Amino acid sequence: MDNIYALAQKPDSCLVCEVAQACFAGGVDRAHLAELAAHLQAPRPVRRRQHLFRAGDASKGLFLVQSGCFKVYGLDQLGREYIEGFRLPGSILGLHSLYDGHHQFNAVALADSTVCALALGMLQSASARVPDFLKTFLRLVGQELLDGAFLTGDLSAEERLVSFLLRFASKLHADVSDGMLYLYMTRGDIASYLRLAPATVSRILTKLQGDGVIDSDYHHIRILDYARLKDLGRNIRFASLGQIPA
Amino acid sequence: MDNIYALAQKPDSCLVCEVAQACFAGGVDRAHLAELAAHLQAPRPVRRRQHLFRAGDASKGLFLVQSGCFKVYGLDQLGREYIEGFRLPGSILGLHSLYDGHHQFNAVALADSTVCALALGMLQSASARVPDFLKTFLRLVGQELLDGAFLTGDLSAEERLVSFLLRFASKLHADVSDGMLYLYMTRGDIASYLRLAPATVSRILTKLQGDGVIDSDYHHIRILDYARLKDLGRNIRFASLGQIPA
DNA sequence: CGGCTGATTGACGCGCATCAACACTGGTGG
DNA sequence: CCACCAGTGTTGATGCGCGTCAATCAGCCG
Numbered sequence: 001m002d003n004i005y006a007l008a009q010k011p012d013s014c015l016v017c018e019v020a021q022a023c024f025a026g027g028v029d030r031a032h033l034a035e036l037a038a039h040l041q042a043p044r045p046v047r048r049r050q051h052l053f054r055a056g057d058a059s060k061g062l063f064l065v066q067s068g069c070f071k072v073y074g075l076d077q078l079g080r081e082y083i084e085g086f087r088l089p090g091s092i093l094g095l096h097s098l099y100d101g102h103h104q105f106n107a108v109a110l111a112d113s114t115v116c117a118l119a120l121g122m123l124q125s126a127s128a129r130v131p132d133f134l135k136t137f138l139r140l141v142g143q144e145l146l147d148g149a150f151l152t153g154d155l156s157a158e159e160r161l162v163s164f165l166l167r168f169a170s171k172l173h174a175d176v177s178d179g180m181l182y183l184y185m186t187r188g189d190i191a192s193y194l195r196l197a198p199a200t201v202s203r204i205l206t207k208l209q210g211d212g213v214i215d216s217d218y219h220h221i222r223i224l225d226y227a228r229l230k231d232l233g234r235n236i237r238f239a240s241l242g243q244i245p246a
Numbered sequence: 247m248d249n250i251y252a253l254a255q256k257p258d259s260c261l262v263c264e265v266a267q268a269c270f271a272g273g274v275d276r277a278h279l280a281e282l283a284a285h286l287q288a289p290r291p292v293r294r295r296q297h298l299f300r301a302g303d304a305s306k307g308l309f310l311v312q313s314g315c316f317k318v319y320g321l322d323q324l325g326r327e328y329i330e331g332f333r334l335p336g337s338i339l340g341l342h343s344l345y346d347g348h349h350q351f352n353a354v355a356l357a358d359s360t361v362c363a364l365a366l367g368m369l370q371s372a373s374a375r376v377p378d379f380l381k382t383f384l385r386l387v388g389q390e391l392l393d394g395a396f397l398t399g400d401l402s403a404e405e406r407l408v409s410f411l412l413r414f415a416s417k418l419h420a421d422v423s424d425g426m427l428y429l430y431m432t433r434g435d436i437a438s439y440l441r442l443a444p445a446t447v448s449r450i451l452t453k454l455q456g457d458g459v460i461d462s463d464y465h466h467i468r469i470l471d472y473a474r475l476k477d478l479g480r481n482i483r484f485a486s487l488g489q490i491p492a
Numbered sequence: 493c494g495g496c497t498g499a500t501t502g503a504c505g506c507g508c509a510t511c512a513a514c515a516c517t518g519g520t521g522g
Numbered sequence: 523c524c525a526c527c528a529g530t531g532t533t534g535a536t537g538c539g540c541g542t543c544a545a546t547c548a549g550c551c552g
Contacts, residue, residue, distance in 0.1 A: 074398070074399070076399060077480055082398055082399030082400070083398070084395055084398050095387070095388065095391055096388060096391050096392055096395065097388065098384045098385055098387055098388030098391070099385060099388030099389050099391070099392050100385075100388075104392060104395075120380075120381055120384070123380065123384075124373065124380050124381070127370065127373045127374065127380060128373065128374045134366075134369065134370050134373060134380075135366055135370070138344045138366070138369075139344055139345060139346075141341070141344055141387060142341060142342055142343065142344030142345030142346075143345050144391075145341050145342050145344070145345070145390075145391065145394065146342055146345050146350060148391065148394050148395060149330055149342065149350075149394060152320070152328055152329070152330050153320070153322060153328030153438075153441070154328070154441040154541095156507080156508095157507075157508065186529090186530065186531085187530070187531060187532095188530075188531090192399075195399070195400040196508080196509090197508070197509050197510075198530085198531075198532095199508090199509075199510080199511095199531090199532080199533080200507090200508060200509075201531095202531060202532055202533080203508095203532085203533075205532095206532075206533085218516090218517075218530090218531075234323055400509095402539080402540095403539075403540065432497090432498065432499090433498070433499060433500095434498075434499095442540080442541085443540070443541050443542075444498085444499080444500095445499090445500080445501080445502095445540090445541075445542080445543095446539090446540060446541075447499095448499060448500055448501080449500085449501080449540095451499095451500095452500075452501085464498090464499075464548090464549075
């Protein structure tokens with residue numbers, strides 16, 4: 001993890017960026033990548049615990065996560081935190097601000113991260129000049145929508161947690177050929193996101209470990225038995241998002 | 247309700263459409279409305295109980311609801327229905343299909359309705375030629391995202407139902423100056439959407455009626471006391487969406 | 493009118509929240 | 523490098539909100 005800012009130093013990033021296949025650049029003709037990159041600024045680093053934006057801020061546009069992890073959350077009237085979601089590389093941050101130009105949530109980095117800024121004007125000009133750009137961008141938007149919909153329906157606590165682990169694994173699948181996941185967030189964060197109590201998350205993880213399905217150690221989780229895990233989460237929607245090792 | 251298809255017969259719809267202020271046409275310069283309308287086909291009627299699309303269908307693009315109401319739902323492995331959301335005039339249908347070109351949900355009309363088709367190619371060409379079109383379209387997308395996020399956080403059954411009623415009222419507020427709502431969906435639909443049991447929805451409505459906050463009669467609900475209702479839903483997010491009568 | 497789907501209401505039980513006590517971790521400063 | 527300590531994780535005991543089941547009733551449509 002000592003070179004996480006290496007990419008941030010390269011100017012024409014899309015041509016060399018490791019996540020270009022996961023972001024909108026992946027749908028753009030290689031011949032047009034340079035033109036696309038010309039519309040973009042260099043990726044910007046965001047340190048762990050640093051906020052990228054806060055609810056109420058005027059939005060300058062969207063962000064595409066290049067590396068790291070973000071937590072998107074709001075605060076209710078009583079000051080309690082509720083979590084809208086997490087963003088990993090290839091995900092868009094700030095989409096909710098499209099509604100009225102103001103951020104509706106807070107976004108904080110859970111690890112040292114880098115983001116590419118996507119101003120609305122850039123989207124507009126790129127749409128007009130780069131073939132298939134709009135379509136590819138909207139594909140990403142659709143991905144975010146699906147991501148937001150995956151807790152629809154009523155699942156048991158175990159089904160929710162299992163779904164979460166499988167989705168997290170699939171989004172990071174390049175890094176988890178051995179089933180090893182690094183969870184950037186706390187148990188409380190996971191619980192809040194899944195609308196469970198931290199104690200419940202903890203208990204379920206303990207149970208899954210006892211069953212030999214996972215190996216859990218604070219922020220490190222290893223998936224030992226994908227088949228059984230997928231069976232436990234049989235009611236998940238959108239298992240198709242990303243690839244889950246068989 | 248005897249002339250719900252009247253609009254569908256007019257060719258250059260945006261110029262005369264009653265919901266043009268709520269849809270993307272509302273952000274487009276009046277001088278460009280005709281050009282915009284030229285990209286569009288005449289609104290298409292969809293009868294009650296008729297499906298606009300089904301999960302798995304190849305998507306031909308998006309739809310903008312002009313009149314009526316739609317239910318967007320999926321089926322889990324056991325064939326049980328879970329509801330992603332409802333769509334009222336001014337909302338977009340089919341956004342989830344942007345991900346891979348296939349619909350992820352089923353959409354069925356709960357009332358006789360009309361929709362405007364928005365093919366991807368139309369979005370692309372309109373973006374290139376009508377100023378601010380993209381921005382205005384994305385504003386609508388942001389609205390849908392916010393709509394999907396409003397159940398984030400853990401609310402009690404009562405808070406969820408109250409939030410739902412307030413949101414529904416605000417989205418229809420042109421029609422509900424007297425606090426009268428027509429609910430197109432069944433108690434079961436509402437329950438599924440809010441992740442509650444039908445019995446719970448029924449009980450809470452009865453209680454609210456007993457408290458004199460609403461008057462409930464099957465599909466007709468009249469809000470008698472906005473102030474108290476809003477107080478009951480004090481943990482709602484995004485009350486800002488639309489206007490709730492004071 | 494008769495059958496059907498949906499709504500209501502009550503009795504009961506369970507899943508998960510809550511609360512509390514304790515263990516562990518990781519960042520900080522001595 | 524170690525000691526410290528605030529934040530986090532784990533685990534048990536207890537209670538309650540809401541799901542489940544079932545009986546009854548109300549609208550709806552042929």
